[in-house]
Amino acid sequence: MAQLELSGLTKTFKTGTAVDAVALTVDRGEIVAIFGPSGAGKTVLLRLIAGIEEPDGGSVHIAGRDVTTDSPEARGIGMAFQNFALFPHMSAYANVASGLTATDTPKDQIYTRVQAIAKMLKIDHVLGHSPRELSNGQKQRTALARALVAEPELLLLDDPLRNVDAKLRYEMRLELPNLLRRYNATALYVTQDYKEAMALADRIVVMLNGKVAQIADSEEVYNAPASVEIARLFGDPTINLLPCEPTRNGAGLTVTIANTRVHIGDGFDIKPGQACILGMRPEDLVLHDGAADDAIPVDVLAVTPLNERYVFLVKTLDGRELLASSGDPASADRAHGRAYLTIDPTAVLLFDGASGTRMARTTPTAVPAGRLR
Incomplete structure (x- = not known):
């Protein structure tokens, strides 16, 4: 009872x-x-x-x-x-x-x-x-x-x-x-x-x-x-949210961020031309010194210590600001300048652009360990 x-x-x-x-x-x-x-x-x-x-x-x-x-x-x-x-x-x-x-x-x-x-x-x-x-x-x-x-x-x-x-x-x-x-x-x-x-x-x-x-x-x-509203309430630093229109190719779904095609996995039931919101937790964004596949060129504007992590404010070449975080102490040396950003495709979230409701994956992927903050 x-x-x-x-x-x-x-x-x-x-x-x-x-x-x-x-x-x-x-x-x-x-x-x-x-x-x-x-x-x-x-x-x-x-x-x-x-x-x-x-x-x-x-x-x-x-x-x-x-x-x-x-x-x-x-x-x-x-x-x-x-x-x-x-x-x-x-x-x-x-x-x-x-x-x-x-x-x-x-x-x-x-x-x-x-x-x-x-x-x-x-x-x-x-x-x-x-x-x-x-x-x-x-x-x-x-x-x-x-x-x-x-x-x-x-x-x-x-x-x-x-x-x-x-x-x-x-x-x-x-x-x-x-x-x-x-x-x-x-x-x-x-x-x-x-x-x-x-x-x-x-x-x-x-x-x-x-x-x-x-x-x-x-x-x-x-x-x-x-929903998007709930996603904003959980996490520090807060989740990154970008409007997008995913497209499908042989490797799955891709989105365009700052003129860079980025793969976000598959399993979402997306209609052609459907407006969505891409959600990316800062801990699922990784900064690199050199270019790589699916890597988005960014400029590092600031780095801030937050408990045991470091939070990076970066700007894409088309002016969008994103937050990334890392627990690696060596990453604190990257205080400014050009870097390249990659996204963990298994951890991204997609929300319907009109309602803000999260879109479930039809084929769920394993959530990376240690994401809960």
Whole structure:
């Protein structure tokens, strides 16, 4: 039985439809990231599931029970917010225990459970402190402990790491999935950070304009985005997108970039003269010192270190700017001047020029290892 099932969930405000006929099934113990840009409807969706907002249509089932009209406290959920939402007049202990206290749980059980979750989250030494005495990281962990201590059927996390420093965000990306799995928690995690979504979740629900645009795991949403808009949201540096009209010859499909014919493999169902958009991840573009088959002459304009990689801004002879990346430290010496660019044909993406929808290969090729960034 699914732990959460949404069917046609809809919410409309005076400004427009915030959540548009969302359907989603989440299994017990699954971590699902709700990802999308600001205004996509992510937080409104969580509020509908929690019962804070009433839907205009559709239904919410938790553990097989229809809770669409139930009050928030009757739904068996826990929530943690991006602003922590701690009670300022209570100690950290009282904040963590507040959900158990409200249900008249015996004091000895409250003490045991609060101490256990606090130790796990490394806040047991600050339980006597008030929220104003806690660091942002301690506040975040306190809010998470409060959400987890009651062992809810469903955990709703609304961008809980947004207001913490970069070091803690990185640490919690590693710790949080393990913590949730130790509790066998079913969790929906709202975020605008694609790296966070990819690191934390079993599946990612991409929302755009109130609708579910794609549901997939990290590998699929990166390597096979459903549309141009989704492709732009994943990857740093961002994907290269060029308009093109592929043509077919004996070796497969080719596109023309800066007067150079480039093979992009085969397996796409392309009509003659069909307008397309060619998608190329920067890590699938390779710079060479000398000319080669299918190599596009470019001028290197700049090189920028990005974590363990180097990002190159290049310009083709017809003035198009592209981004390429490399993990080879020696490549940093190529700071400017003429170079030649080749494209991995097995990794390119094609989108329909009119709709922006990704065109699937009729004969899929193996995705190169190590492409996920």
